[in-house]
Amino acid sequence: xxxxxxxxxxxxxxxxxxxxxxxxxxxxxxxxxxxxxxxxxxxxxxxxxxxxxxxxxxxxxxxxxxxxxxxxxxxxxxxxxxxxxxxx
Amino acid sequence: xxxxxxxxxxxxxxxxxxxxxxxxxxxxxxxxxxxxxxxxxxxxxxxxxxxxxxxxxxxxxxxxxxxxxxxxxxxxxxxxxxxxxxxxxxxxxxxxxxxxxxxxxxxxxxxxxxxxxxxxxxxxxxxxxx
Numbered sequence: 001x002x003x004x005x006x007x008x009x010x011x012x013x014x015x016x017x018x019x020x021x022x023x024x025x026x027x028x029x030x031x032x033x034x035x036x037x038x039x040x041x042x043x044x045x046x047x048x049x050x051x052x053x054x055x056x057x058x059x060x061x062x063x064x065x066x067x068x069x070x071x072x073x074x075x076x077x078x079x080x081x082x083x084x085x086x087x088x
Numbered sequence: 089x090x091x092x093x094x095x096x097x098x099x100x101x102x103x104x105x106x107x108x109x110x111x112x113x114x115x116x117x118x119x120x121x122x123x124x125x126x127x128x129x130x131x132x133x134x135x136x137x138x139x140x141x142x143x144x145x146x147x148x149x150x151x152x153x154x155x156x157x158x159x160x161x162x163x164x165x166x167x168x169x170x171x172x173x174x175x176x177x178x179x180x181x182x183x184x185x186x187x188x189x190x191x192x193x194x195x196x197x198x199x200x201x202x203x204x205x206x207x208x209x210x211x212x213x214x215x216x217x218x
Contacts, residue, residue: 001096001097001100001101001141002100002145004100004101004104005100005101005103005104005138005141007104008103008104008105008107008108009104009107009138011108011111012107012108012110012111012130015111015112015114015115016111016114018115019114019115019123025120025177025182027120027173027176027177027180027182028120028123030173031114031120031123031124031127031173032114034127034131034169034173035110035114035127035130035131038130038131038135038162038166039107039130041135041158041162042103042107042134042135042138042139045138045139045142045155045158046100046138046142049142049145049146057151057154057155057158058154060158061154061157061158061161064158064161064162064165065161067165068161068165068168068169071169072169072172075169075172075173075176076176078176078180079176079179079180
């Protein structure tokens with residue numbers, strides 16, 4: 001059943017990446033990238049447990065924290081600046 | 089031991105199904121806010137189910153404590169990001185695609201349709217102004 005979860009996560013990553021590339025607005029892209037990061041954490045946890053990696057949980061923990069801070073930073077930037085770089 | 093394995097399998101299967109449905113919703117729904125709604129389901133419930141499935145498989149070790157910490161971070165961080173992203177999009181001028189209520193009127197509404205149309209238009213413009 002771990003293999004099924006890994007396959008589902010890989011398909012999810014592909015679909016999320018499609019939305020990130022074709023998203024009409026900038027917020028769609030931010031949402032897709034944030035969702036991609038969350039699914040990457042899950043893939044590290046599930047795949048690392050399945051393959052028996054050493055200390056995969058620490059990497060997943062660090063990735064979750066960095067994903068949170070990075071998404072917040074990009075979102076605060078585009079709340080005040082347009083995608084061209086001009087201040088709103 | 090057998091029951092714990094079954095519970096772990098059920099959690100992993102449900103988590104996989106939920107991530108798939110969330111991704112399909114993220115790809116196919118028409119509006120930014122509906123896409124946000126579809127994605128926010130996967131980022132809390134599906135993540136919790138998948139990590140709980142792995143926790144039941146690892147047993148009571150230091151790894152399961154760290155996995156619990158990941159669940160805690162995700163529960164706090166992901167709804168915060170969803171809320172802040174929704175507010176940033178609403179401030180940045182993204183409006184939800186509202187279907188006109190006059191398309192699905194009944195017979196009694198058709199008799200005094202002029203009043204209804206005026207009222208719904210003012211309601212919609214009031215919502216957009218907010």
